[in-house]
Amino acid sequence: MGIFERVMQEHDPAAAHSLALTARQAFAALVLGALNADGRGAPEETLRVNELFNSTKLFRQPSAEPAQAVLERVVELFDVHGFGPVIAAAAKALPEELRAPVFTIAVDLVLADGQASGEERNFHRV
Numbered sequence: 350m351g352i353f354e355r356v357m358q359e360h361d362p363a364a365a366h367s368l369a370l371t372a373r374q375a376f377a378a379l380v381l382g383a384l385n386a387d388g389r390g391a392p393e394e395t396l397r398v399n400e401l402f403n404s405t406k407l408f409r410q411p412s413a414e415p416a417q418a419v420l421e422r423v424v425e426l427f428d429v430h431g432f433g434p435v436i437a438a439a440a441k442a443l444p445e446e447l448r449a450p451v452f453t454i455a456v457d458l459v460l461a462d463g464q465a466s467g468e469e470r471n472f473h474r475v
Contacts, residue, residue: 370439376405379439380458382455384398
């Protein structure tokens with residue numbers, strides 16, 4: 350356990366539990382994190398995210414967790430815990446077989462508007 354996790358648990362023992370993410374939530378958090386890495390979602394990036402959620406096998410499969418609920422949960426987690434802790438939790442929760450595809454999607458999103466800002470280039474360091 351890292352120092353950050355220990356401090357968070359000392360101040361809010363429920364924080365570690367509330368950051369437990371499903372595979373769908375982890376995927377969504379990383380995709381939305383890449384979309385918002387520069388603090389805004391360009392129209393090209395937003396369009397690409399909508400296409401992803403409509404076409405990705407993970408979100409087309411029947412689930413007790415509807416896509417809209419997944420997105421709402423991720424946005425709530427960003428609001429409550431901030432960008433860094435949610436992205437870190439999502440990276441840990443993402444199944445191994447989804448890591449390469451999510452990396453590719455994140456790169457695609459960062460470059461969807463034709464440029465990569467400093468914040469977007471540093472997204473992997475969060």
